[in-house]
Amino acid sequence: xxxxxxxxxxxxxxxxxxxxxxxxxxxxxxxxxxxxxxxxxxxxxxxxxxxxxxxxxxxxxxxxxxxxxxxxxxxxxxxxxxxxxxxxxxxxxxxxxxxxxxxxxxxxxxxxxxxxxxxxxxxxxxxxxxxxxxxxxxxxxxxxxxxxxxxxxxxxxxxxxxxxxxxxxxxxxxxxxxxxxxxxxxxxxxxxxxxxxxxxxxxxxxxxxxxxxxxxxxxxxxxxxxxxxxxxxxxxxxxxxxxxxxxxxxxxxxxxxxxxxxxxxxxxxxxxxxxxxxxxxxxxxxxxxxxxxxxxxxxxxxxxxxxxxxxxxxxxxxxxxxxxxxxxxxxxxxxxxxxxxxxxxxxxxxxxxxxxxxxxxxxxxxxxxxxxxxxxxxxxxxxxxxxxxxxxxxxxxxxxxxxxxxxxxxxxxxxxxxxxxxxxxxxxxxxxxxxxxxxxxxxxxxxxxxxxxxxxxxxxxxxxxxxxxxxxxxxxxxxxxxxxxxxxxxxxxxxxxxxxxxxxxxxxxxxxxxxxxxxxxxxxxxxxxxxxxxxxxxxxxxxxxxxxxxxxxxxxxxxxxxxxxxxxxxxxxxxxx
Amino acid sequence: xxxxxxxxxxxxxxxxxxxxxxxxxxxxxxxxxxxxxxxxxxxxxxxxxxxxxxxxxxxxxxxxxxxxxxxxxxxx
Numbered sequence: 001x002x003x004x005x006x007x008x009x010x011x012x013x014x015x016x017x018x019x020x021x022x023x024x025x026x027x028x029x030x031x032x033x034x035x036x037x038x039x040x041x042x043x044x045x046x047x048x049x050x051x052x053x054x055x056x057x058x059x060x061x062x063x064x065x066x067x068x069x070x071x072x073x074x075x076x077x078x079x080x081x082x083x084x085x086x087x088x089x090x091x092x093x094x095x096x097x098x099x100x101x102x103x104x105x106x107x108x109x110x111x112x113x114x115x116x117x118x119x120x121x122x123x124x125x126x127x128x129x130x131x132x133x134x135x136x137x138x139x140x141x142x143x144x145x146x147x148x149x150x151x152x153x154x155x156x157x158x159x160x161x162x163x164x165x166x167x168x169x170x171x172x173x174x175x176x177x178x179x180x181x182x183x184x185x186x187x188x189x190x191x192x193x194x195x196x197x198x199x200x201x202x203x204x205x206x207x208x209x210x211x212x213x214x215x216x217x218x219x220x221x222x223x224x225x226x227x228x229x230x231x232x233x234x235x236x237x238x239x240x241x242x243x244x245x246x247x248x249x250x251x252x253x254x255x256x257x258x259x260x261x262x263x264x265x266x267x268x269x270x271x272x273x274x275x276x277x278x279x280x281x282x283x284x285x286x287x288x289x290x291x292x293x294x295x296x297x298x299x300x301x302x303x304x305x306x307x308x309x310x311x312x313x314x315x316x317x318x319x320x321x322x323x324x325x326x327x328x329x330x331x332x333x334x335x336x337x338x339x340x341x342x343x344x345x346x347x348x349x350x351x352x353x354x355x356x357x358x359x360x361x362x363x364x365x366x367x368x369x370x371x372x373x374x375x376x377x378x379x380x381x382x383x384x385x386x387x388x389x390x391x392x393x394x395x396x397x398x399x400x401x402x403x404x405x406x407x408x409x410x411x412x413x414x415x416x417x418x419x420x421x422x423x424x425x426x427x428x429x430x431x432x433x434x435x436x437x438x439x440x441x442x443x444x445x446x447x448x449x450x451x452x453x454x455x456x457x458x459x460x461x462x463x464x465x466x467x468x469x470x471x472x473x474x475x476x477x478x479x480x481x482x483x484x485x486x487x488x489x490x491x492x493x494x495x496x497x498x499x500x501x502x503x504x505x506x507x508x509x510x511x512x513x514x515x516x517x518x519x520x521x522x523x524x525x526x527x528x529x530x531x532x533x534x535x536x537x538x539x540x541x542x543x544x545x546x547x548x549x550x551x552x553x554x555x556x557x558x559x560x561x562x563x564x565x566x567x568x569x570x571x572x573x574x575x576x577x
Numbered sequence: 578x579x580x581x582x583x584x585x586x587x588x589x590x591x592x593x594x595x596x597x598x599x600x601x602x603x604x605x606x607x608x609x610x611x612x613x614x615x616x617x618x619x620x621x622x623x624x625x626x627x628x629x630x631x632x633x634x635x636x637x638x639x640x641x642x643x644x645x646x647x648x649x650x651x652x653x
Contacts (some may be wrong), residue, residue, distance in 0.1 A: 378582055383591070391594030395587065395604065405629065411580035413586055 007276050010221040010293035013251040014136050016068040021176040030182045035061050036351045038172060038185035040163075040198050042154055043070060044135065045319030045336035046191030047142035048085075048100035048177065052344030054149035055089040055470045058351050061183070062146075062154040063174060069139035073219045073296040075333035076132050081445065082337040082422040083127045088470055088543065091125075091145035095138070096249055099131030105230030107413050109400040111237060115413040123522065124449045126463040130417070130488040132228060132249050138333065163201035164190070165314045185349060189316045191336075196321035202312035206324060208305035208375060213386035214266045215300040215327075216256040218279055224254070230415060232385075234400050238285035239278055243385060252528070253295065256282070259386055270299050300324040302382045310339075310364040318343055323371040328381035331374045331418045338421055339367050345470065345541035349565065354497040356566030362428050370421035375439040377416045384412060410464055420445045422545055430547035430560050438530035439537070440545045447528050454481070454510060454518040464525055467518050470541050471499035474557055477526060477535040481506030481516025486554035487536070498561065499541070507533060540564075 024031045038052060039046045042064030050060045078099065086092040104118035119127070119129035146152035162173030170188040174181055190198025199206075231246040238244075239258060256279060260269050268274060275297050283292060301497040306323035310316060321334035341361045348384070349355035387393040390471040403409045422444045423429060429442035446465050453462035467475060476483050479527055484503040491502040503517045507526055510516040520526050529537065538560055549561040578586075590609075594602045614623050 378587065383588065387591075389591070389595035390599050391591040391596075391602065395591045395592060399587075402629070405632070408583070412584060414580075 006273055008041075008293060009272075010295050012071060012102075012134070012136065012219070012253065012295055013221075014071065014134070014139075014482070016136060019154070020067075020068050021178045022155060023179055023447065023462065024155075024183075028309070029172040031184065034169070035059075035185040035251060037061075037182065037187045037189060037347060038170065039189045039252065040172070040184060041138075041192035041196075041319075041321070042066070042143075042156075043193060043319070044138055044142065044333050045340055046189075047139060047146055048337055048340035049189055049191055049242060049318060050152040050154075051089050051091060051142055051146040051149065052085075052340050052470075053348060054146060054151035056348035057151070057342075058404050059151040060153075060350045061185075062152060063158045063160055063172065064156055065159045067070050067157045067192055069136050069143060071136050073217050073255070073378055074135035074297050075135060075138065075330075076247055076255055077330035077334070078131050078133055078337075079330065079334045079420075080125070080127045080129050080284035080419050082226050082334050083131065084445075084465055084543065085337050085341045087127070087465070088341075088468065089145065091141065093288065094141040094144070096127075096130065098137055098141075099133035100228040100248055100250055101128030101131050102228040102230070103129055105232065105415070107232040107234065108236065109234045110400065114234075114400060114403040114405050115408075115410045117414050117416055124447075124528075126448060126450075126465065127460045132247055134249055134253065135333070137250070148149065160192070160197055163198060164313075165201065165312070165528040167313065170314050175537040176367055182220060186351065187314055189318055189343065189347075191318050193320045193326055196317065198315055199307070199317055199321050201343075201384050202315045202317065204307045204309065204312060204317065206305035206307055208303070208324075210305070211302040211326070211380065211382055211386060212262070213382075213387070213388065214260045214269075214491065215257045215262075215302075215303065216260060216266075216270050216275060217255070217296075217298050217300050218275055218277065218294055219249075220254050220256060220292050220294050221252060221290065222254050222283070223252050223290045224248070224288055225290075228429070232413075232415070233282075234396075235284065236285060242278075245385075246283055257300065258282075266299050270297055272297065300327065302386060304375045304379045305381070306368065306375060308366055308368065311360055311375060316343060316347070316360065316363065317366075317402075322367070323374070325371070325374050326378040326382040328385045329374075329378050329416050329418055331378050333420045335370065335374055338370065341542045342367055349498065352497065354565060358566050359564065362426065366421070366423045366426050367429075369423065369425060373421070374418070377418075379549075383417045385415075428540070428546060428564050430563065432548065434550050436530040436548070438528060439548065440529075440546050442547055444545055445543055446539065446545070447527040449520075449528050450522065451525055452521045454506075454516050454519055459519065463520075464518070465543065467503050467505070469499075470544050471501050471503065472541060472546070472561065473539045474500065474502045475537045475539065476502060476504050477507060477520075477529070477533055478504055478516075479506065479533045479549060480506050481510035481514045481519065484554070489555060490554045490558055494561070498565065500557075500561065509564075 021159045037060040042062045050062050053060045103121050107115040121129045159175045161175045164171045169186050172183045190196050228248045233244045242258045285314045303324040310322045318339040324330040330516045345357045424443045426443050449464045452459045481504045483502045487502040494500045505518040506516040536552050537548045538546045540546045
């Protein structure tokens with residue numbers, strides 16, 4: 001953090017818990033038990049991976065160099081998709097209670113509004129398209145959920161000093177203030193950020209583009225009645241030539257970032273005496289009269305980098321260790337949640353011997369594909385927000401000057417916010433064998449819709465995604481709500497090794513005796529999914545569609561699962577119908 | 578043209594301008610404007626677009642009032 005200066009700094013209104021270093025039980029300097037999974041790094045992606053693994057019944061140990069969650073100016077936006085993932089693992093409540101929901105934003109050029117955008121949102125949704133929440137809350141709530149699962153052990157102040165991977169497992173050397181030891185695990189997940197030691201041990205290198213443009217990022221304490229939305233100013237009268245972004249965060253904390261000119265020295269520009277007048281000038285321009293204090297000042301430079309594979313034998317990479325995405329479009333933390341969600345169920349099935357190791361290669365294939373799409377969108381956002389060359393600069397001036405009158409140009413100003421990944425070319429997905437009038441294609445995520453939930457005593461209002469747990473879920477549309485008998489038999493027979501649930505959705509009001517789980521009381525769900533009685537959608541444990549059929553036999557569902565599992569290494573995992 | 582297509586073409590134009598360099602960029606844009614005129618092939622439309630293009634950022638480029646025209650009264 002930068003030295004305090006002309007205006008006193010405030011602290012984040014958050015007190016972090018501190019954790020002591022601990023040594024496990026050792027035998028000759030080596031931990032006396034071998035772990036299924038060790039997660040290196042206890043930030044967002046590490047804790048999310050551990051939480052998701054716990055959701056699939058797999059214990060893990062998280063090794064974190066720091067003694068607390070990350071306090072400082074980091075991620076602040078969580079997408080609907082991330083909230084859906086948290087909901088599936090039973091951890092969303094605190095995020096929703098603390099975070100500030102928002103649906104859109106506005107951009108200004110000089111004094112004029114040139115864009116007012118909304119993210120996809122309608123009355124079918126259960127969750128807001130985005131919430132703003134500080135990273136310390138994100139990590140704190142993830143930690144709490146992970147700890148309460150009873151399956152996650154976080155080891156603080158534990159620095160990984162050596163990684164040795166073999167064909168059958170991984171040995172880590174760990175240094176702590178109370179001594180060092182070695183730890184054995186079947187699998188290691190590198191969630192250790194941009195300077196990942198797991199990535200280095202795997203011999204993998206990030207490739208892509210690093211941008212020259214520098215941003216100053218300021219968190220500040222300010223009481224304001226302004227609503228929560230994304231605000232952008234291009235060439236504002238308060239700071240001519242600059243681009244300024246503002247976001248409200250919980251507890252009267254605001255994020256402001258602005259671009260530095262090419263001829264500015266970043267280190268000098270980030271000194272409080274240079275930052276404070278610029279912030280003050282902008283707050284004055286937008287009519288904020290309350291006193292304010294800086295909390296944290298940092299410098300940012302956009303990167304657009306990814307590894308070509310996220311798996312090297314027993315080492316797996318996730319989050320910033322695997323890819324570095326530009327901040328514009330808020331893809332960093334949100335793609336980390338998708339990484340964790342994608343990896344956890346595959347790792348769980350592999351650890352249990354229910355699936356072949358090759359399933360983990362699909363984690364890499366799918367998430368590298370998602371990273372490439374994230375990079376494509378993130379680079380376009382960056383090229384607009386922070387023009388990398390004369391051509392982009394000139395054209396942006398033209399777009400901003402015309403956009404107030406020419407609506408067709410406004411999408412170029414839109415920040416292209418993160419969207420759920422579509423695993424269109426996934427090796428796991430079964431291509432559609434029939435034509436569909438609507439509905440999510442294989443590889444896409446579920447479409448949200450209100451339904452009546454009938455799983456407990458009294459029917460109650462709910463949403464479709466509540467029918468999907470951290471398991472394979474065959475959603476069967478039927479008139480009565482009865483699940484086809486052969487699918488029920490299949491689900492029962494796989495239960496020991498592979499969690500498969502057959503869930504009936506009634507298209508007519510089900511009678512009290514029918515074990516339907518959902519009732520499409522509006523008819524909207526059936527229409528949104530292009531469904532009719534007999535339709536089955538098979539969802540993966542991460543909520544993506546694996547396959548869909550108009551009238552499948554249970555054998556078709558069985559084969560789709562076998563395609564995912566491969567021929568399992570252990571007989572325990574075999575699926576028989 | 579979809580938003581995504583516009584986005585892609587926009588990026589291609591930006592990169593073309595950067596490639597030819599600042600000194601020759603205005604010639605590239607002039608040539609593109611002529612080619613676009615030929616492709617649009619509609620004089621009132623072209624005159625209206627020119628007026629719209631002129632209408633922005635005049636504070637920096639000219640003291641003259643922007644060129645105005647009434648495309649409705651134009652005849653091809």
